[in-house]
Amino acid sequence: MSKASNKETLTLALALLITGGLAAGGIWYFQGNLSNQSIEKTDDNQNRQLQNSTNQIIGTSSLDTSLPSPSVLTIDGSVTMVAAIKQLQIAFSLINPSLSTTYGVPDGKPNGTNAGIKNLIDGKVLMAASSRRLKPKEIQAGIVGIPIAKDALAVTIGINNPYQGGLTMAQLKGIFQGKITNWSEVGGLNAPIKVINRSRDSGTHTFFQDVVLLGEEFPPDGANFKTLERDETTPILRALGKDGISYSTVTQIENQKTVRIVPIDGISPTDQTAIQNASYPISRVVYLAVPQKTNPATKQFIDFTLSTQGQQIIKRAGFIPIQ
Structure with a gap:
């Protein structure tokens, strides 16, 4: 065989080798991407399942705000959170002066988380401050909890x-x-x-x-x-x-x-x-609890609580901001 033929054969072999390597690399790359996408999708699904199973949601984007806004935003619930809620009420009134807010029924004193959430389910108030996670029966009643602080x-x-x-x-x-x-x-x-x-x-x-x-x-x-x-x-x-x-x-x-x-x-x-970091063994998260189907005014109050200004109020009241 001539030197020219040997050179052509070698060139062809190298070309085939490079082509095969690129093909294998491409398969590996796309498989890896698909695998990563699958993992990410699985993680998203797991997070969604966890969120759905506990009804503790992050932010208010998933709330249904199709109900009409009230003339008074009624709140009940946690005695633990009374200072924070009252300070939030004062600051919120400057943003939405046409909407009054109350905390505690019927005498203006909060009745505690458990009674407050019951009043929420019974339709006596529009929102409840909760110093614990929701119970299964409360979730079944259509209530969701939105984390606002740590305590x-x-x-x-x-x-x-x-x-x-x-x-x-x-x-x-x-x-x-x-x-x-x-x-x-x-x-x-x-x-x-x-x-x-x-x-x-x-x-x-x-x-x-x-x-x-x-x-x-x-x-x-x-x-x-x-x-x-x-x-x-x-x-x-x-x-x-x-x-x-x-x-x-x-x-x-x-x-x-x-x-x-x-x-x-x-x-x-x-x-x-x-x-x-929850290394103290009796650490917790506190929430604002609302029905999944609510109104724009209630959402506005929660959004304010989660805003930079609202979280500063949370901090001044002695809680650790959630974000």
Whole structure:
């Protein structure tokens, strides 16, 4: 065979090799792209399924605002969120002065998350502030929850309580289930523990039960265990004395001079980084709850809450902005 023929053969072989490599690379590239698209689509579907299964939605774009706007935007719900909601109401009135807002029915005092959401479902109010996630029966009733801030619960004792230590989550559960009844059992003095529990109307009560008691029941009221009738924080703090223990949102506790916060698992709820990354074990998200089918005014209030100005108000009220 001539040198020219050998050269042509070699050139042809190289061309075939390069062509084959490009083809294989193209197949690999398109397969990879299809695979990535499939993964992204799967992730989107999973996120959508998670959102649909919990009815906790991000923003208001999925709300149906076909109902007519009211002359008064009625709100009820969380006592925990009262300062934030009232500050939001004041600022919102400057943006939409023709729309009045109220918080709490019928006397202008919020009734707590659980009662507030019931009033929402019953059509007595248009929106509810919620300090917990929605329950399945509330989701079935067509209610959705929109996250607006992060928060944490503080376990608190009276300033004159001799106990100076912290508690583990297991010890906290034992105390609030009536299994640990003396301060000496957690390293304190020999004195009975008096538990003061929040009202059953309180979303904070429900959240504490879910997270600390893992959904198990509180014990019945007795000599050293009392559940309050109304969701109010001040009577709880007054009742702590030298042997009491209770819990509330950290914003209602951290600046009080008559009580002391008990660290849980060695972490204080005043550590905002620990709340932000949920390393503090009793951290939570708070919400505005509305029917899926609502009105433009309600959407406008929530959009304002999620705006830069609204989130600054959330921060000033002691919460951590959601965005």
